[in-house]
Amino acid sequence: MKPTYSVTNSVKRRRRHHGDLTQQQLADMVGVSRQTIVSIEKGKYNPTVGLALSLARALGVTVEQLFQLDPGEMP
Amino acid sequence: MTSPTSPSTSTSSSRARPEPASLVGGVLTALGILLAATVDMSLLILAALGSFGPGILRELGVLRDHDEFRRQAAWRAGYHAYLAGGFVAVLLIALLEAGTASIGDLAQSAAIVLVVLWLVWGFGSLLAYWGARKAAVRTLLVYGTFWLVFMVLSNLGDAMALLMQCLLVVPLFALAWTAGRWPRSTGVLLLILGVAAIVQFDLYEIVTERRLTAALVLVTFALPMLASGVALVRREAA
Numbered sequence: 001m002k003p004t005y006s007v008t009n010s011v012k013r014r015r016r017h018h019g020d021l022t023q024q025q026l027a028d029m030v031g032v033s034r035q036t037i038v039s040i041e042k043g044k045y046n047p048t049v050g051l052a053l054s055l056a057r058a059l060g061v062t063v064e065q066l067f068q069l070d071p072g073e074m075p
Numbered sequence: 076m077t078s079p080t081s082p083s084t085s086t087s088s089s090r091a092r093p094e095p096a097s098l099v100g101g102v103l104t105a106l107g108i109l110l111a112a113t114v115d116m117s118l119l120i121l122a123a124l125g126s127f128g129p130g131i132l133r134e135l136g137v138l139r140d141h142d143e144f145r146r147q148a149a150w151r152a153g154y155h156a157y158l159a160g161g162f163v164a165v166l167l168i169a170l171l172e173a174g175t176a177s178i179g180d181l182a183q184s185a186a187i188v189l190v191v192l193w194l195v196w197g198f199g200s201l202l203a204y205w206g207a208r209k210a211a212v213r214t215l216l217v218y219g220t221f222w223l224v225f226m227v228l229s230n231l232g233d234a235m236a237l238l239m240q241c242l243l244v245v246p247l248f249a250l251a252w253t254a255g256r257w258p259r260s261t262g263v264l265l266l267i268l269g270v271a272a273i274v275q276f277d278l279y280e281i282v283t284e285r286r287l288t289a290a291l292v293l294v295t296f297a298l299p300m301l302a303s304g305v306a307l308v309r310r311e312a313a
Contacts, residue, residue, distance in 0.1 A: 033144070036145075047144075051143060
């Protein structure tokens with residue numbers, strides 16, 4: 001059986017620490033809608049690599065500091 | 076850290092504002108349904124434009140108002156719509172023609188919808204795995220070969236008829252070659268030829284007279300050209 005992974009992120013925490021950006025402001029910085037930022041922060045949507053890199057750059061952190069991988073069921 | 080001059084105003088509300096194109100589409104859909112029910116059913120075309128127009132324009136790359144999240148949500152919803160629509164179409168045919176071993180007039184309409192769903196799904200899968208150019212080239216080569224073999228087998232005793240009918244197939248191979256080099260122009264040409272084939276060979280009669288032969292030619296000649304044309308014209312093909 002293929003392994004499943006759950007991804008957690010600290011986008012909301014990093015956003016508040018980075019000049020207390022609003023979701024809309026962060027969305028504008030990376031070129032997506034506020035709804036996308038909301039979905040990412042709630043863990044309902046995992047962004048593409050490009051968007052993840054853009055978010056990390058906008059928040060002044062690395063991708064690994066922003067997104068963490070938890071291995072789920074292993075084969 | 077909260078700035079004293081810019082208090083956090085973020086909310087966790089995920090309500091999205093509809094895009095202008097979707098709003099226009101909604102109005103067109105409602106108008107089309109209203110006019111179809113009160114004036115003429117042909118005006119239902121407005122509803123088709125409203126319901127599917129914005130999505131088609133987005134997939135062609137003309138409209139770029141969706142970010143990756145909305146695109147993925149639309150694709151997932153589209154997949155579910157394909158599964159539900161296909162299942163219902165098959166169910167409809169089965170129920171309408173229960174007790175017989177053939178497809179009657181009513182069921183043929185549902186069968187047309189089913190064929191379109193399968194073809195678009197199949198070609199869409201090819202696009203995902205191969206990309207626009209390779210998918211278009213291979214589709215044209217496969218269907219060109221199919222028709223070439225059909226023409227040869229149908230005209231074995233008549234060399235002149237064989238030659239004339241094979242000329243109809245030559246464009247498919249020629250366009251497969253040009254698709255690799257000039258994808259956008261070839262795509263436009265394929266769209267024109269696909270529409271021309273539908274008109275020239277009266278393939279629209281599958282709707283008006285439900286000719287099965289017209290349906291077969293549509294599926295194996297015109298639709299592959301149209302599908303390949305659309306794929307090549309899309310921006311990703313450049």
